[in-house]
Amino acid sequence: MLWNRRWMRKVLLCVGVLALSASGLACKSKKEKKAEPPIPIEIGSVERGTLRELLRYTGDMEGEVHVQVFSVVPARIKQLRVDVGDRVKKGQILAVIEHTRLRQVVAQMRAQVAGVRSQLAGARVSLAGAKIASASTQREYRRLKRLLRSGAVGAQQVDMAKTQYRSAVMRVLAAKAQARALKSQIRALRAAVAQAQTARRNAIIRAPIRGLVARRYRNVGDMATPQMPLVTLVQMDKIKVKVQLTEKDLARINIGKEATIRVAGHPGRTFTGHVVKVAPTLDLDTRTAPARIEIPNIYLQQPQKRCRKDTDCQHARFRRCYPIKRRRSVCAEVHPLKPGMIAQVEILVKTYKDILMIPSRALLNDSFGDGLKRSQKQLAVMVLDKGLPQRRLIRVGVENRAGMMQVLSGLREGEKIVLNGHNFYRKGAKVRVVKDWSTKPTRSRSKPRPSSPSASN
Numbered sequence: 112m113l114w115n116r117r118w119m120r121k122v123l124l125c126v127g128v129l130a131l132s133a134s135g136l137a138c139k140s141k142k143e144k145k146a147e148p149p150i151p152i153e154i155g156s157v158e159r160g161t162l163r164e165l166l167r168y169t170g171d172m173e174g175e176v177h178v179q180v181f182s183v184v185p186a187r188i189k190q191l192r193v194d195v196g197d198r199v200k201k202g203q204i205l206a207v208i209e210h211t212r213l214r215q216v217v218a219q220m221r222a223q224v225a226g227v228r229s230q231l232a233g234a235r236v237s238l239a240g241a242k243i244a245s246a247s248t249q250r251e252y253r254r255l256k257r258l259l260r261s262g263a264v265g266a267q268q269v270d271m272a273k274t275q276y277r278s279a280v281m282r283v284l285a286a287k288a289q290a291r292a293l294k295s296q297i298r299a300l301r302a303a304v305a306q307a308q309t310a311r312r313n314a315i316i317r318a319p320i321r322g323l324v325a326r327r328y329r330n331v332g333d334m335a336t337p338q339m340p341l342v343t344l345v346q347m348d349k350i351k352v353k354v355q356l357t358e359k360d361l362a363r364i365n366i367g368k369e370a371t372i373r374v375a376g377h378p379g380r381t382f383t384g385h386v387v388k389v390a391p392t393l394d395l396d397t398r399t400a401p402a403r404i405e406i407p408n409i410y411l412q413q414p415q416k417r418c419r420k421d422t423d424c425q426h427a428r429f430r431r432c433y434p435i436k437r438r439r440s441v442c443a444e445v446h447p448l449k450p451g452m453i454a455q456v457e458i459l460v461k462t463y464k465d466i467l468m469i470p471s472r473a474l475l476n477d478s479f480g481d482g483l484k485r486s487q488k489q490l491a492v493m494v495l496d497k498g499l500p501q502r503r504l505i506r507v508g509v510e511n512r513a514g515m516m517q518v519l520s521g522l523r524e525g526e527k528i529v530l531n532g533h534n535f536y537r538k539g540a541k542v543r544v545v546k547d548w549s550t551k552p553t554r555s556r557s558k559p560r561p562s563s564p565s566a567s568n
Contacts, residue, residue: 114134149541152532155473156291156549157522161464164509165371165457170404172374172452174345176320182335184208184314192329193342195450199318208335209316213307220304224297231293238286245279252276312421322346325450326384350406350448352384354456355399363460364389371406373455377447381398386458388413409433410444418442450515457512467518470508473528475502491535494522500536 182188190207193199252272258264335341352372356364366389372382384406393400412429417439424430424442433443443532469492478491490507493500506522522528529536530548 132334139560150532150536151545152500152536152542153530153546154527154544155470155530157467157469157518157524157526157528158274158549159465159524160468160515161462162466162468162509162511162515162517163462164460165512166360166460168356168456168458170352170354170454170456171449172448172454173351173353174322174325174347174450175347175349175351175405176322176344177325177450178320178322178344180205180319180342180344181337182206182208182313182316183337184210184213184310185334185336185478186210186212186314188329188331188333188335188341191327191329191341193324193327195324195327197324199252199321199344201318201321203287203318204315205318205327206316206335208314208316210311213311213314217304217307217317219308220300224300226302227293227296227300231290232291234286234290238283238290241279241282241286243274245283248272248276248279303396309327316341318344318345320344329520345450347408347446347448347450350384350408350450352404352406352454352456354402354404355397356386356389356402356564357399360395361389361393361400363403364458369459370406371457371459372404372406373449373457374448374452374453376449382448389408399550406448408448410447411435412442412444416442461509463509466508467519467522469522469526469528470530471514471516473530473533474507474516476534478499478504492522493533495529496528498542500533 143528152379167489170245186209186353188206191205192207193205252269252275255264255269255272259269322344324342325345327341328343329335352370364386366386368386370382370386371386373380374382384404386401386402387405390400390402392449410422410429411433412426416424416429417434418424418441420434421430424432426442428444428447429442431443431445432440433445434440436518469480473490473492489504491502491504495501496504505520506519508517508519510516527549531546536542
């Protein structure tokens, strides 16, 4: 009995301790709930400004002209006079193919032509003799025909003269046929000689354009075949970028539109080009239309600095002496863009002036949904009204690269909007402004520093 009483006391003591701890936790949670800190936010204002509508594409860079040089003569390469990176002029010798056999063929053909010409000369002499004999027998035949009518000669003599005349005529025709055959043979031999001479000339490979040697596929001693190119020539004074326009963007881009190009090889730098060609139809497979953009690839140093050789140009970028006139060369940056680079292209469609703009980060994440609102670009932002954020629906338009969006309706100029922290806000919570991006920082009034001699120079 005593043991049961002790056990009951211990149970009651444990229950009391648990009740006190639970009440303490409840009080603590209530205190924490009351002491919830305010949500930090960053705010800005609705401003007016200028916004450029851009279309973004990705394309590959190509040279202005890209030519592969082949050898039509299947023979061994005797000389290869250029290498990768060499500048060549139009008509300059690039390679020489072994053509000793072609020279022998030309000499043999010319000897055959000379022999046939001598045969033709003999045939012409025979033709002349046959013509003389034919004319003589013709006169004799006519004379005997007149005598036959008067009875001075017999019919047998006339028949013999007629036979001789016909034989002479046949000899003339045979001589003419032989002469024609020899002339045809001479023409065929001359064509063969011309073909051999053409092949001999083709054995000397010349540059069809001026430009740079981009690639070399063969070495001296290799076999040249009509299926494998020897070298690739490229002109890089202008660079082409080909992009694929969608059906929606095709009607918005015309020839002459300005385009801005960025490449990974020149970080932080932009190049300007223009649309020079737009396809009039869409590809049935991809439902896109190709457009071509041209970018200048030679930039002169400003102000222009005259030079005679590359060592006269000390600038890190403008280090090439580039001829712009017959007797004038200036320092320039030559070919900073290379074929094969991946280009990030932005084509300017339209410039909107004096419009309301807000940063795109001010849009609430939960307002990006499917349906009619999204198709109409109707989203929501948090607007500060008497110090508290209030949700408001707005309609937006285009967006630029810097993340500024056009406001079509729902906001007024100068209104304060929440830029950061708005996605964590819940109704009834307190907020604390930690940054106001609408206020411009004031410059500290300090004494101007004296300029150093190097800076003044």
